[in-house]
Amino acid sequence: xxxxxxxxxxxxxxxxxxxxxxxxxxxxxxxxxxxxxxxxxxxxxxxxxxxxxxxxxxxxxxxxxxxxxxxxxxxxxxxxxxxxxxxxxxxxxxxxxxxxxxxxxxxxxxxxxxxxxxxxxxxxxxxxxxxxxxxxxxxxxxxxxxxxxxxxxxxxxxxxxxxxxxxxxxxxxxxxxxxxxxxxxxxxxxxxxxxxxxxxxxxxxxxxxxxxxxxxxxxxxxxxxxxxxxxxxxxxxxxxxxxxxxxxxxxxxxxxxxxxxxxxxxxxxxxxxxxxxxxxxxxxxxxxxxxxxxxxxxxxxxxxxxxxxxxxxxxxxxxxxxxxxxxxxxxxxxxxxxxxxxxxxxxxxxxxxxxxxxxxxxxxxxxxxxxxxxxxxxxxxxxxxxxxxxxxxxxxxxxxxxxxxxxxxxxxxxxxxxxxxxxxxxxxxxxxxxxxxxxxxxxxxxxxxxxxxxxxxxxxxxxxxxxxxxxxxxxxxxxxxxxxxxxxxxxxxxxxxxx
RNA sequence: CGGGGAGUAGCGCAGCUUGGUAGCGCGCCUGCUUCGGGAGCAGGAGGUCGCAGGUUCAAAUCCUGUCUCUCCGACCA
Numbered sequence: 001x002x003x004x005x006x007x008x009x010x011x012x013x014x015x016x017x018x019x020x021x022x023x024x025x026x027x028x029x030x031x032x033x034x035x036x037x038x039x040x041x042x043x044x045x046x047x048x049x050x051x052x053x054x055x056x057x058x059x060x061x062x063x064x065x066x067x068x069x070x071x072x073x074x075x076x077x078x079x080x081x082x083x084x085x086x087x088x089x090x091x092x093x094x095x096x097x098x099x100x101x102x103x104x105x106x107x108x109x110x111x112x113x114x115x116x117x118x119x120x121x122x123x124x125x126x127x128x129x130x131x132x133x134x135x136x137x138x139x140x141x142x143x144x145x146x147x148x149x150x151x152x153x154x155x156x157x158x159x160x161x162x163x164x165x166x167x168x169x170x171x172x173x174x175x176x177x178x179x180x181x182x183x184x185x186x187x188x189x190x191x192x193x194x195x196x197x198x199x200x201x202x203x204x205x206x207x208x209x210x211x212x213x214x215x216x217x218x219x220x221x222x223x224x225x226x227x228x229x230x231x232x233x234x235x236x237x238x239x240x241x242x243x244x245x246x247x248x249x250x251x252x253x254x255x256x257x258x259x260x261x262x263x264x265x266x267x268x269x270x271x272x273x274x275x276x277x278x279x280x281x282x283x284x285x286x287x288x289x290x291x292x293x294x295x296x297x298x299x300x301x302x303x304x305x306x307x308x309x310x311x312x313x314x315x316x317x318x319x320x321x322x323x324x325x326x327x328x329x330x331x332x333x334x335x336x337x338x339x340x341x342x343x344x345x346x347x348x349x350x351x352x353x354x355x356x357x358x359x360x361x362x363x364x365x366x367x368x369x370x371x372x373x374x375x376x377x378x379x380x381x382x383x384x385x386x387x388x389x390x391x392x393x394x395x396x397x398x399x400x401x402x403x404x405x406x407x408x409x410x411x412x413x414x415x416x417x418x419x420x421x422x423x424x425x426x427x428x429x430x431x432x433x434x435x436x437x438x439x440x441x442x443x444x445x446x447x448x449x450x451x452x453x454x455x456x457x458x459x460x461x462x463x464x465x466x467x468x469x470x471x472x473x474x475x476x477x478x479x480x481x482x483x484x485x486x487x488x489x490x491x492x493x494x495x496x497x498x499x
Numbered sequence: 500c501g502g503g504g505a506g507u508a509g510c511g512c513a514g515c516u517u518g519g520u521a522g523c524g525c526g527c528c529u530g531c532u533u534c535g536g537g538a539g540c541a542g543g544a545g546g547u548c549g550c551a552g553g554u555u556c557a558a559a560u561c562c563u564g565u566c567u568c569u570c571c572g573a574c575c576a
Contacts (some may be wrong), residue, residue, distance in 0.1 A: 031570095033569085033570065034569085034570090037568090037569075041510095042510090042558070048567080048568070050566090051566095051567090052566080052567060052568085076572095094517080104575085106573090107574075107575090108574080108575070117551080128575095129576090158576090160575065160576080162574080162575065163500055163573080163574065164500090164572090164573090164574085166569095169576090170575075170576075174576070176576070201530095221575095223576095224575095231510090242576095243576065244576095245576085246576070279576080280576050281576090283576095311535095313532075313534070313535050314534070315534045315535090316533085316534085319534090345534095347534090347537085347538095348533080348534050348536085348537070348538055349534060349535060349536070349537095350534085350535085350536035350537050350538085351534095351536085351538085352535045352536095352537090353536050353537080354536070354537050355533095356538080366535070368534095369535095370535075371535090398558050413510085445526055455573090459571090459573095461573070
């Protein structure tokens with residue numbers, strides 16, 4: 001995707017298109033990246049902070065995050081998890097205890113070396129994730145099999161010094177939740193890992209209207225220190241993949257490193273089996289990139305801070321009457337829905353239409369003298385642009401039904417998009433014909449050399465080895481060879497460019 | 500971290516080549532008229548030219564450094 005030079009904009013200016021183009025965002029099809037950065041700023045989702053890679057999450061975006069939080073929190077609680085909070089700073093000696101783990105994170109850890117005006121005896125790491133400090137504490141808390149399982153989640157911020165950052169998708173500091181559990185048996189820990197992946201899948205599908213491919217990460221893409229990493233890969237509007245949540249089976253790697261031992265029923269001292277799982281504010285980026293369009297954001301009703309906006313068409317003498325009517329509507333709908341009445345005097349209805357569309361409000365009610373006279377309101381859907389008259393009688397029910405329909409329609413559209421850009425391939429070069437846009441399902445021999453070749457030649461990675469029930473466009477073809485080296489293949493894999 | 504592009508009013512930009520009083524559009528403020536897809540007229544406010552050094556009588560403009568954004572790669576949620 002290339003940027004447009006001065007000549008391009010000069011031409012647009014002369015043609016008179018520039019006025020509109022300046023107010024709108026860059027069309028999505030024209031330059032997806034530019035579109036994305038335009039949208040996150042113009043919809044007041046974020047602003048850049050003074051330090052590289054840090055952003056301010058503005059109230060509108062934070063509200064969406066809160067909906068994600070409460071959804072996940074409910075799911076976690078329903079499966080017996082509790083929230084707790086562990087410290088931000090981790091002593092160097094703790095962070096370095098699990099060999100693979102340190103190696104994976106060392107390059108992106110920020111260190112605190114001074115405090116109270118003095119050099120610290122031991123540098124403190126700003127947590128990039130909390131397995132280590134959690135492990136240290138769990139070792140103290142766990143003595144007996146009767147103490148298991150430990151099912152704790154924490155909502156926190158973490159810092160990873162990234163080289164290239166993008167709003168929400170990859171910021172130096174980000175908000176997330178990280179669950180950390182300890183189990184008596186391997187089977188139980190594995191079940192936990194899968195259960196939490198399902199929780200994320202539920203959030204994505206039911207609340208965020210985002211379909212995803214569930215799978216296992218290849219060894220090269222695995223979380224540092226994990227035995228197995230499960231992932232949900234969603235497809236963005238431009239066909240690239242986004243890892244939206246991960247769930248790790250950590251085996252006994254951390255319990256051995258941190259001495260998380262328990263005396264089992266049989267009198268033997270055993271190491272616990274641990275898991276960790278997380279989802280971050282990156283999901284906000286995914287939400288934007290999956291559903292957004294040329295007019296801006298499109299929010300699924302379940303996470304829309306404002307589900308319904310009422311725009312009065314209040315002109316001349318009828319002004320007060322219309323506003324009064326709108327206030328009444330607001331009263332009527334507010335108990336059931338998140339409704340906002342746009343009473344701003346300084347903007348015309350047309351301006352407000354565009355403004356709320358940019359912010360992704362799912363439904364707009366237009367109320368003018370004509371509607372009042374006919375006992376109706378005009379209802380405009382953000383997802384389809386469709387505008388219809390709806391009877392004032394039973395409006396709350398009608399509106400609720402339309403919101404449900406929008407929620408479903410957004411999921412259906414996203415699913416259709418993912419399916420349309422999912423291809424079965426025999427050889428990785430076939431991706432070129434599709435401009436490398438989409439999920440390419442092919443066989444893989446399991447050799448990292450093939451993954452490297454894919455990376456070098458195509459800038460694509462192995463997103464995951466899909467779980468058995470996933471929507472493979474061609475289903476498993478036994479006996480096929482690796483899409484890269486054409487030796488006998490052991491796995492089915494999804495290849496894609498990723499964020 | 501490598502390679503491109505860019506930082507001038509809230510937003511989008513011109514001015515820089517050839518140093519000499521900082522501009523335009525939108526937005527903002529006030530007033531009036533408006534209001535069914537980004538309203539009109541009149542008046543007005545707003546800028547340490549990212550930051551720090553240097554050259555010069557004089558720097559937005561030339562030189563050096565630095566910070567930040569952005570795109571394409573490499574590394575990760």
